[in-house]
Every structure is written in C-alpha cells, then in structure tokens.
Amino acid sequence: MTLINEPSTDGFSTHRVANQPPPLDGFDPLACDPALRTxxxxxxxxxxxGLAALAQEAGSAEAREHGRLANENPPVLRTHDRYGxxxxxxxxxxxxxxxxDxxxxxxxxxAPWAPDAGPGAHARRAAGFYLWSQVExxxxxxxxxxYAAVPALRHSPLLAKQYxxxxxxxxxxxxxxxxxxxxGLLAGMSMTEKQGGTDVxxxxxxxxxxxDGTYRLTGHKWFTSAxxxxxxLTxxxxxxxxxxxxxxxxxxxxxxxxxRIQRLKDKLGNKSNASAEIEYTGALGHLIGEEGRGVRCIIEMVSMTRLxxxxxxxxxxxxxxSEAAHHVGHRSVFGQTLRDQPLMQAVLADLALESEAATSIGMRLAAAVDNGERDLLRLALPAAKFFVCKRATAAVAEALECLGGNGYVEESGLPRLYREAPLMSIWEGSGNVTSLDVLRALDKQPASADALLAELASAQGSDARYDGALRRLREELRSPAPARARLLAELLALTLQASLLIRHAPSSxxxxxxxxxxxxxxHTFGSTTSGVEGRGILERVTP
Known part of the structure; x- marks a missing residue:
C-alpha cells in the first residue's frame, strides 16, 4: 500500500501525492484539549x-475506522422473518x-447513578462522553x-429497584x-407524536x-430512537x-x-442510529409516578439528555x-503553510475559542449534577442547550471550509460532522422551546436566577467587557419577555462561558x-482579530 506523502512506486509521476496531511490516526484528543484537562x-x-486511557482509544485508528463504518452502514429494519x-x-x-460495547x-x-460512584462521577462521565462522541x-x-432514564425511573422506587x-x-x-x-440493559424514550410534536x-x-396494576398502551409514536x-419511557x-x-x-x-416498528426515519445525519416510528398495539406498560404527572416524570429524563x-x-x-487544525498544519498554499498565514490563524483561533467555551460550560453543568445544584441547572441548562447547540452548526461549517474542497468530500469526515451538528439543536427542544424554558424557569423558580448570578459574580471585576455583559444580563432578567427569549438565553450562555474562561483559562x-x-x-469566524493572539491559542488545541 502506498503511503500518503511518499513517492509512488508504479512509475507514474501523476500518481505521486504531495502537499496533503497524513491521516489523523493515533492522536491523543485529550492532550490537545486544554479546556477539558482543566x-x-x-x-x-x-x-x-481512566479518562486518559479512554482518550487514547478514542484517537486510535481502530476506533476512528469503526466510527466511519458504523456511519456508512446504517441499520436495517426487519419487520418479519422468512416464515412471515x-x-x-x-x-x-x-x-x-x-x-x-x-x-x-x-x-x-x-454508571454515575450507582451509590458507590464516588465524587465527580457525572463530570467524569461527561468528559468520557465528550471524548467518545468524537469517534462517532x-x-x-x-x-x-x-443515562437520562434513571432519575425519571426513580419516581417509582420499585421499578427503579428492579431495573x-x-x-x-x-x-x-x-x-x-x-x-x-x-x-445489562439500555433504555430509550418515546414521547412525541405526529399531531403534537413538542406539545406532548x-x-x-x-x-x-x-x-394486575399494569396498563395496556395503544397509539402511534412519531420518534423513538434506538x-x-x-x-x-413513554x-x-x-x-x-x-x-x-x-x-x-x-x-x-x-x-x-x-x-410494532413501522419504519426507520431517513435522517439528515445520525445515520448509524436507528430512529423509528412505532405503534403500540396493546403494549404492556408500568406506571412511573402518579397518573397525570407524566410530564413531571419525563422532564427528569429530558434535562439529562439536554446536558x-x-x-x-x-x-x-x-x-x-481537530480535523481543521491538523489539516492547516500540513497543507501549504502559495509557498506557506496554512497555519502560518494570519487570516487562517484568525479563523482557527476563533474556532478554538468557541470550542473551549463550549467544553467549559458543558463540563461545568455536569459538575452541577454532581453537586446537586438544581437551581443553577434549571436556568443555565436550557440556555446552554440553546446557544452551544446553535453555534455547533456554524463552527463545523467553518472548520469544513478550512479544508477547502477536500472538506466537502465524504472521505474527509467533515460532512458527517456537519450533518450531525443541527441534531442537538433540535433534539429535546429546538431553539424556541429551550429559550422559552429559560423564561419558564425564571417564572416558576426565581431562585434559579440567584444561583446563576452568584456563579457569575465570582468573575466580576476582572474584565470591563464582562462586567458590561453582566449588567445587561441583570437588566434582561428583570423584565424577561417571550419576544426576547433568544437574546436572553444567548446572553446568559455567553456570560457563563466568559466567566468560566476568566476563572480557569489563560488570560489570553x-x-x-x-x-x-x-x-x-x-458575525463570522475570523472577522474580528483585534486583541486575538492567534498563534498561541492555536498552539493549545492542535493535535
């Protein structure tokens, strides 16, 4: 097999490959992720x-190949056997x-819900989920x-004890x-129906x-994953x-x-996972919690899936x-490596900031689960879900463009990431739903605002721009309005991200x-370069 960047041995000069990066296999995704290490x-x-060992496996050529194959060979529904x-x-x-496996x-x-899981179990699990999700x-x-089913299931102690x-x-x-x-068992969720959608x-x-105390269910569910x-839980x-x-x-x-599985959905992305349309034709079910309190039970699951x-x-x-930073470190254009060109540095540094901020807020919310900070989660989680998931699509698109035409080709892996990006923004409540949940939290649990502001106050006084954003956030919190719900959610998430970076990241x-x-x-990555030390930021994140 001819290796990339080595001369061809078949005698044809046109078959020689040059100015292409080597495969990004066998790298350590934790070593080049300072935000996650922090x-x-x-x-x-x-x-x-344990997370270091998981990271090594996630960056291996074997894992990356399994990720590719799982995506390229989607699941197949078999409604009947050969005999009918x-x-x-x-x-x-x-x-x-x-x-x-x-x-x-x-x-x-x-695993984090086990009584003997120990401190930091949910943060540890979030870090592992973050590393392993990069594979596929x-x-x-x-x-x-x-993961999310357990807190909902605990509304019925007998069922929780059993399952x-x-x-x-x-x-x-x-x-x-x-x-x-x-x-071992795995759980799924089956909530939405075609006539209701979010309005369950x-x-x-x-x-x-x-x-006998069970129930017989009859109905049609529009989305049931796995x-x-x-x-x-339904x-x-x-x-x-x-x-x-x-x-x-x-x-x-x-x-x-x-x-009855009626069909598998033909989705934009998330191809390896089976998302089904099903019918309950007299299925037996066990009541969780009390009759009439279904939303209260299932919202526990929704919160954790939002995390x-x-x-x-x-x-x-x-x-x-990682793909973009690796590519620009090996690709030369007009006699200069892409990563050494100021404009590309600006773009990659901006993407690096987006990544560090997203990682930091996700891990902080996971730690809040460990700490039992329910008030903080009630407000910060829907805001973070709104904003980080929205930003992912733009960030992945910009990273794809760093590879030029190569990034648009399926073999690069970037199209798979791009198709995946909008899913998280839609799943468990799209943008309007999650931003309005921020207003709902302020109305029903005013203590959530106090918990958030106490968290944000710890970074106050160290950056004038941050202090100004915090003042604007306080003003928005005093008079929240549905028409401004997205603005509030965005400002809330950005301010929390900034506070985490101020407290835990290098000053640059x-x-x-x-x-x-x-x-x-x-409004686009790389359009603002003032005050950005691009090379240093890029050095921190390059595999």
Missing part, C-alpha cells in the same frame, strides 16, 4: 487516569456494536437515553430477551389500566391524565411486547476543530473571548 482537574481529578412471523428487529453493523464498558451510560456521534443516543442495577451495569448485552436474562399534552396514545433497546393518556410509563421490549415470559446535547455539541465542535484566551463575544464583533 475541567477534569477541577471537577473529576480522581478519574484523570412479525419480529420487528433492527440489524446493526458490527462496528455499531463495537462502539456501544466500549461506551458501556467505560461507564458512559448510567450516532451511538451516543442510546447511551445518553440510558436500575442492570441499566448501570457495565455489560453491553444486545438482543431481544427478557430483562431478567440479560447482564396533545398526545393521543391511551393507557388502559388492567387488573428501538432495539430493552425498556422505553407518555400516554391514562384515566387520570397524561402519565409516564416504562414499556419493556420483551415481557418476562419471553413474549415480545406489542410494539448531553450540550456535551455532544461541544464534542462535535472539537472533532471538527479569556480576553480574546470577551473581546470577540461580549464587545463589538463581526
């Missing part, structure tokens, strides 16, 4: 060694299973839902079998109570109102529950930045961020 030191120092029996199974490529073994699913994002969906140990177990045990026969109270799925998971209309249920895929006696939207978007930005990084994000600025 966050680990602050929030999960006990787990630094209904089976409703989904076949996945072996690389999907390889990725899932590693994710579970590294505890990136529900689609398989992160079932991992994320399993939680295997949801936390470090065993990936694929296949449709009764949960009692499996060494418009759901028409019904839940009929049975004599339909081969073992249990699903919403249905019970006699007492909209309620939350746990629906197993296979019943204890081995019979398959009455869940993963922030962390996953930060991972996507970081993966794109913090000053560049406040200068370009909190003061007068252009």
């Amino acid at each position: 966050a680990i030191s602050a929030h999960a120092p006990e787990h630094a060694a 029996h209904r089976i409703d199974e989904v076949d996945f490529h072996p690389s999907w299973h390889w990725l899932m 590693r994710a579970v073994r590294h505890g990136l699913h529900a 994002a689609g398989h992160g969906c079932p991992i994320s839902m399993t 939680e140990p295997k949801l936390r177990a470090g065993h990936y045990d694929f296949g449709l079998r009764p949960s009692g026969e499996k060494s 109270r418009a759901n028409t799925t019904t839940a009929e109570p049975l004599a 339909p081969m998971n073992d249990v699903f 919403l249905a209309q019970a006699p007492g109102g909209l309620s939350c249920f746990l629906v197993p895929r296979v019943l204890p006696d081995g019979r398959r529950n009455e869940i 993963d939207c922030v962390v996953g978007s930060a991972a996507n930005i970081r993966a794109a930045l 990084v913090a000053e560049a961020f406040t200068a370009t994000r909190l003061g007068p600025s252009g």
Whole structure:
C-alpha cells in the first residue's frame, strides 16, 4: 500500500501525492484539549487516569475506522422473518456494536447513578462522553437515553429497584430477551407524536389500566430512537391524565411486547442510529409516578439528555476543530503553510475559542449534577442547550471550509460532522422551546436566577467587557419577555462561558473571548482579530 506523502512506486509521476496531511490516526484528543484537562482537574481529578486511557482509544485508528463504518452502514429494519412471523428487529453493523460495547464498558451510560460512584462521577462521565462522541456521534443516543432514564425511573422506587442495577451495569448485552436474562440493559424514550410534536399534552396514545396494576398502551409514536433497546419511557393518556410509563421490549415470559416498528426515519445525519416510528398495539406498560404527572416524570429524563446535547455539541465542535487544525498544519498554499498565514490563524483561533467555551460550560453543568445544584441547572441548562447547540452548526461549517474542497468530500469526515451538528439543536427542544424554558424557569423558580448570578459574580471585576455583559444580563432578567427569549438565553450562555474562561483559562484566551463575544464583533469566524493572539491559542488545541 502506498503511503500518503511518499513517492509512488508504479512509475507514474501523476500518481505521486504531495502537499496533503497524513491521516489523523493515533492522536491523543485529550492532550490537545486544554479546556477539558482543566475541567477534569477541577471537577473529576480522581478519574484523570481512566479518562486518559479512554482518550487514547478514542484517537486510535481502530476506533476512528469503526466510527466511519458504523456511519456508512446504517441499520436495517426487519419487520418479519422468512416464515412471515412479525419480529420487528433492527440489524446493526458490527462496528455499531463495537462502539456501544466500549461506551458501556467505560461507564458512559448510567454508571454515575450507582451509590458507590464516588465524587465527580457525572463530570467524569461527561468528559468520557465528550471524548467518545468524537469517534462517532450516532451511538451516543442510546447511551445518553440510558443515562437520562434513571432519575425519571426513580419516581417509582420499585421499578427503579428492579431495573436500575442492570441499566448501570457495565455489560453491553444486545438482543431481544427478557430483562431478567440479560447482564445489562439500555433504555430509550418515546414521547412525541405526529399531531403534537413538542406539545406532548396533545398526545393521543391511551393507557388502559388492567387488573394486575399494569396498563395496556395503544397509539402511534412519531420518534423513538434506538428501538432495539430493552425498556422505553413513554407518555400516554391514562384515566387520570397524561402519565409516564416504562414499556419493556420483551415481557418476562419471553413474549415480545406489542410494539410494532413501522419504519426507520431517513435522517439528515445520525445515520448509524436507528430512529423509528412505532405503534403500540396493546403494549404492556408500568406506571412511573402518579397518573397525570407524566410530564413531571419525563422532564427528569429530558434535562439529562439536554446536558448531553450540550456535551455532544461541544464534542462535535472539537472533532471538527481537530480535523481543521491538523489539516492547516500540513497543507501549504502559495509557498506557506496554512497555519502560518494570519487570516487562517484568525479563523482557527476563533474556532478554538468557541470550542473551549463550549467544553467549559458543558463540563461545568455536569459538575452541577454532581453537586446537586438544581437551581443553577434549571436556568443555565436550557440556555446552554440553546446557544452551544446553535453555534455547533456554524463552527463545523467553518472548520469544513478550512479544508477547502477536500472538506466537502465524504472521505474527509467533515460532512458527517456537519450533518450531525443541527441534531442537538433540535433534539429535546429546538431553539424556541429551550429559550422559552429559560423564561419558564425564571417564572416558576426565581431562585434559579440567584444561583446563576452568584456563579457569575465570582468573575466580576476582572474584565470591563464582562462586567458590561453582566449588567445587561441583570437588566434582561428583570423584565424577561417571550419576544426576547433568544437574546436572553444567548446572553446568559455567553456570560457563563466568559466567566468560566476568566476563572480557569489563560488570560489570553479569556480576553480574546470577551473581546470577540461580549464587545463589538463581526458575525463570522475570523472577522474580528483585534486583541486575538492567534498563534498561541492555536498552539493549545492542535493535535
């Protein structure tokens, strides 16, 4: 096999490859990520060694190849077997299973909820999810839902006692079998319906109570990710109102529950993951919590998946930045390496600032889960979900452009990252929903504003631009209005990001961020270079 950048041996000069970067395989994504290292030191120092090992595996040629193969070989639905029996199974490529097995073994699913998980467990898990999502994002969906299902499930202690140990177990045990026969379980979520979407109270799925305390569910769900998971949290209309249920895929006696997979969605991205349209045709379910309190239960799951939207978007930005920084370090144009050209430095430095800010806020929110800072999360989480996920699409697009035409070609991997980027902004509440949730938090839990302002006050007095942004934020918080909800969410997220960089990043990084994000600025990456020390920032993040 002819190696890149080595002369061809077939005698044809036109086949010689020059001025191309070597493959970005075998690199350490933690070594070139100062924001993540700082966050680990602050929030999960006990787990630094394990995360270093995970990072080495994430940057390996083997892992990156499995990520490519899982994406290029999407799942296939089999509704019936060869004899005509209904089976409703989904076949996945072996690389999907390889990725899932590693994710579970590294505890990136529900492991942090274990009683003996120790300090920093959620921050450790977020850091691992961030590193492993850079390999391939689609398989992160079932991992994320399993993580998020536990706090919702705990509204019914008996169900939690029955299912939680295997949801936390470090065993990936694929296949449709009764949960009692499996060494590990995965959870999914099935909320939205075609007539309601975000307005889940418009759901028409019904839940009929049975004599044994279970319920029989009938209805059509528009989006159910990872339909081969073992249990699903779902919403249905019970006699007492909209309620939350746990629906197993296979019943204890081995019979398959009455869940019909109608089709798999043909999505823009997230190709490796199966997102299904399903029907409950009398499926048996177990009530979680009380009848009529379904939204209260499921919102616990939504909050944790929103955290993963922030962390996953930060991972996507970081993966794109790694590819771009690697490319410009090896590609020469007009006799000069791209990374040495001032305008390219400005673009990459700006992308680096975006990445550091996104990583910092995602890790801080994960630490808030460890610390039980519910008031801070109630306000900061939807704002961060709104802003970081919005920024991911623009950041990945700019990183793609750093590779020029090569970045537009599928083999570069950048198109996969670009197609993935909008998902996190849409999943678990698109922009308007999450920004309006900021207003809802201020209205229903005023203490959330106090918790946020206390966090932001710790950086006050060190940067005039930051102090000005903090004053503007206080003014917005005094009179929030629906028409300005996006502005408030953006300002809130930016101010929190700036405060984290001021407190934990080098002054050159913090000053560049406040200068370009909190003061007068252009609207595209690289359009504002004043005060940005590009080479130093770029050095910090290049693999």
